[in-house]
Amino acid sequence: MKLYVDGIGLFAPGLHGWADLAAILRGERRYEGGELPAFDHAVLPATERRRAGKSIKLAVDLAGQAVRAAGIDPTEPAIVFASTTGDTEVLTDICAALATEDRMISPMRFHNSVHNAASGYWTIAVGSRQPANAIALHERTAAAGLLEAAVQVVAEGIPVLLAVYDIPFPPPLNAAEPIATVFGASLLLRPEPTTHTLAELTIERTKEDGGAADTMHDPELETLRRGVPAARILPLLQALAGDSGTTVTLDYLAGQCVRIAVMPVRTAAHNNPNNQANQTPEAQP
Amino acid sequence: MRPLWLTASTMTNALGRGRAATLAALEARRTGLAPCDFLDVDLDTWVGRVAGLEDLPVIDALDDYDCRNNRLAQLALRQDGFEAAVAAARSRYGADRVAVIMGTSTSGILHTELAFRERDPETGALPAPLHYRETHELSSVAEFTRRYLGLTGPTLSISTACSSSAKVFASAWRLIETGLCDAAVVGGVDSLCLTTLYGFASLELVAPGPCRPADAERDGISIGEAAGFALLERPDARSERGLNPPVEGERPTTALLGYGESVDAHHMSTPHPEGLGARLAMQAALERAGLAPSAIDYINLHGTASRTNDSAEDKAVSQLFGHSVPCSSTKGWTGHTLGAAGITEALIASLCIEHGLIPGSLNTETVDPDFTSAIQRDNRHQPVHYVLSNSFGFGGNNASLVFGRIAAADEVSA
Numbered sequence: 001m002k003l004y005v006d007g008i009g010l011f012a013p014g015l016h017g018w019a020d021l022a023a024i025l026r027g028e029r030r031y032e033g034g035e036l037p038a039f040d041h042a043v044l045p046a047t048e049r050r051r052a053g054k055s056i057k058l059a060v061d062l063a064g065q066a067v068r069a070a071g072i073d074p075t076e077p078a079i080v081f082a083s084t085t086g087d088t089e090v091l092t093d094i095c096a097a098l099a100t101e102d103r104m105i106s107p108m109r110f111h112n113s114v115h116n117a118a119s120g121y122w123t124i125a126v127g128s129r130q131p132a133n134a135i136a137l138h139e140r141t142a143a144a145g146l147l148e149a150a151v152q153v154v155a156e157g158i159p160v161l162l163a164v165y166d167i168p169f170p171p172p173l174n175a176a177e178p179i180a181t182v183f184g185a186s187l188l189l190r191p192e193p194t195t196h197t198l199a200e201l202t203i204e205r206t207k208e209d210g211g212a213a214d215t216m217h218d219p220e221l222e223t224l225r226r227g228v229p230a231a232r233i234l235p236l237l238q239a240l241a242g243d244s245g246t247t248v249t250l251d252y253l254a255g256q257c258v259r260i261a262v263m264p265v266r267t268a269a270h271n272n273p274n275n276q277a278n279q280t281p282e283a284q285p
Numbered sequence: 286m287r288p289l290w291l292t293a294s295t296m297t298n299a300l301g302r303g304r305a306a307t308l309a310a311l312e313a314r315r316t317g318l319a320p321c322d323f324l325d326v327d328l329d330t331w332v333g334r335v336a337g338l339e340d341l342p343v344i345d346a347l348d349d350y351d352c353r354n355n356r357l358a359q360l361a362l363r364q365d366g367f368e369a370a371v372a373a374a375r376s377r378y379g380a381d382r383v384a385v386i387m388g389t390s391t392s393g394i395l396h397t398e399l400a401f402r403e404r405d406p407e408t409g410a411l412p413a414p415l416h417y418r419e420t421h422e423l424s425s426v427a428e429f430t431r432r433y434l435g436l437t438g439p440t441l442s443i444s445t446a447c448s449s450s451a452k453v454f455a456s457a458w459r460l461i462e463t464g465l466c467d468a469a470v471v472g473g474v475d476s477l478c479l480t481t482l483y484g485f486a487s488l489e490l491v492a493p494g495p496c497r498p499a500d501a502e503r504d505g506i507s508i509g510e511a512a513g514f515a516l517l518e519r520p521d522a523r524s525e526r527g528l529n530p531p532v533e534g535e536r537p538t539t540a541l542l543g544y545g546e547s548v549d550a551h552h553m554s555t556p557h558p559e560g561l562g563a564r565l566a567m568q569a570a571l572e573r574a575g576l577a578p579s580a581i582d583y584i585n586l587h588g589t590a591s592r593t594n595d596s597a598e599d600k601a602v603s604q605l606f607g608h609s610v611p612c613s614s615t616k617g618w619t620g621h622t623l624g625a626a627g628i629t630e631a632l633i634a635s636l637c638i639e640h641g642l643i644p645g646s647l648n649t650e651t652v653d654p655d656f657t658s659a660i661q662r663d664n665r666h667q668p669v670h671y672v673l674s675n676s677f678g679f680g681g682n683n684a685s686l687v688f689g690r691i692a693a694a695d696e697v698s699a
Contacts, residue, residue: 051553085422085423086423091394091397094484095397095401095480098398098401098483099401103479103483104487105483106487107484107554110484110485110487111554112553113480114390114444114446114678114679114680115423115445116444116445116679117680119445119548119680119682120553120681120682123549123550124550124551126550128550129547129549129550129561129565130547131546131547131548132445132546132680132682133445133456133546134443134444134445135443136423136442136444137442138422138428140440141424144440144441147441147465148441151456151463152459155458155459155462156459172404172408172411173411173417175410175411176414176415176417177417177418177422205465207381253437253440254437256381256437
């Protein structure tokens with residue numbers, strides 16, 4: 001399957017936006033973690049902004065980054081949001097409330113608990129009526145999300161906005177299901193190259209034992225990759241930050257990988273730094 | 286689009302185990318709903334519960350996966366010769382060429398809900414090991430199904446609330462179309478839990494009695510649980526392996542002809558009042574099927590019996606199909622099985638095609654006088670060639686499917 005990356009978004013401790021991570025991946029500085037950035041969820045109407053939980057804010061932030069970087073109308077792409085559990089905080093609150101005497105859960109918390117809550121908020125905010133999928137595959141969620149998005153791009157011939165993201169469980173569920181920190185990445189994928197295209201991807205599922213998935217050279221980034229299901233996408237981001245073509249392998253099902261050949265595309269748009277300055281509030285879709 | 290055949294299928298819900306149980310209840314107009322006796326739930330409502338799950342643990346080899354949701358999956362997989370049909374497909378194509386795509390809204394959340402009652406009073410810790418990944422994480426039932434059936438093809442869990450197991454058909458079609466697999470097991474499993482019972486109650490969407498879709502006095506949903514699976518294959522892939530025409534007794538009757546997906550962009554828990562997103566999904570499904578609205582013989586409505594859903598869906602159906610295409614909801618039989626509603630109603634569509642049945646909406650006494658679609662109240666028997674099935678969920682997430690009868694000519698030419 002061949003497709004094109006037109007925009008990238010990123011959210012991680014100490015990093016907000018693709019430019020932050022790309023500098024590290026190009027070896028310009030080391031990754032040292034840090035505080036979580038503030039979510040950029042200004043695109044949400046005031047009521048929704050109040051109601052949104054952390055995973056919704058994260059997904060909306062990521063979606064906005066990729067859409068702005070790709071210069072695409074946000075009502076155009078179909079949506080694939082991938083997360084192992086979605087809103088771990090809402091889920092924990094609900095399970096705790098249901099173990100109390102009165103079992104009262106708030107209507108808002110209940111509708112925020114569905115896995116497609118984030119895509120619901122995003123599509124309401126930008127007025128998109130395109131198909132929206134919400135998927136999960138535990139620690140293979142990043143590869144599964146990439147495959148589902150790529151298959152949509154190729155089979156339907158449409159642009160797809162992919163966001164992979166996770167937030168940690170609070171106690172007591174964090175002991176049963178440890179997710180190390182907040183992490184998310186987003187890609188705007190297209191069936192044909194445009195003036196915004198950053199790279200061409202050729203994706204295949206390998207069944208032979210192609211060895212383990214790629215790891216990150218930077219030990220801090222490798223800790224992140226191992227600690228958060230969504231961060232298993234980091235080797236692909238490493239390849240996207242490079243100047244030359246390379247092939248990377250992401251974890252998929254046992255004994256299988258998703259292999260991606262990444263070929264950077266040089267276009268005039270790359271000389272305009274505003275294309276990747278995707279945190280300017282006035283550039284909201 | 287190129288059709289996919291449903292070469293095997295199975296369903297288990299409050300009407301019983303296997304397709305024949307659902308068909309018999311549809312024909313006899315016998316509901317599976319009963320006053321709620323699930324655990325210690327103290328809500329005044331009716332549910333569609335699957336009997337016997339408490340005594341049917343999953344197989345020893347997969348005992349980490351043991352929870353109500355996976356028990357329901359396993360019970361369904363054991364009906365209708367489905368395991369044997371999948372085993373045959375596995376030998377035709379290879380285990381890694383058969384995908385598993387499952388829809389669920391709440392997965393095995395009941396397992397975690399009950400664990401919270403057992404927290405350590407001192408530390409607040411949950412009982413260990415919890416087996417969260419195997420019981421509750423959203424791909425739990427996809428992973429269980431894949432292992433139970435011995436498949437290693439592409440695997441995915443879709444969780445878009447009540448459209449989840451309708452969207453599995455779209456994802457399967459794309460995976461097959463792009464050559465990532467040759468066949469797919471699609472399905473949906475959702476089981477009773479406190480989250481949905483108390484959650485829908487908090488939204489005042491739960492009816493005190495059995496749900497009454499499209500009725501003037503309808504007052505909310507009845508929650509049910511269900512599992513359903515279908516094996517999807519390309520007819521030409523079967524032909525290449527000498528399987529067409531099929532042997533008598535294994536003759537597939539139903540093909541997936543189209544799907545349509547959309548969102549409302551309106552509200553998290555209330556549908557667009559004019560059914561705009563619903564109409565977009567139905568239109569897209571018809572376009573993919575290459576069918577005019579008038580070709581559809583029967584519409585299986587989402588028809589939850591909530592005031593707003595039924596009214597919005599009636600508007601969308603009337604705008605697109607006019608006022609004469611027969612339509613009904615089957616939720617008066619099964620209840621709203623949430624993440625399993627899409628597959629349950631897809632397989633009811635298949636039963637309707639196979640047996641020439643248009644089920645009249647159960648519990649619908651007086652059709653809402655504001656409705657203009659052709660809501661059927663009584664069962665009818667007539668040839669059924671094309672059925673459209675709707676599934677709409679929270680987040681305004683919509684999916685519509687078109688199924689058609691496989692003609693003898695298709696078997697030969699395929």
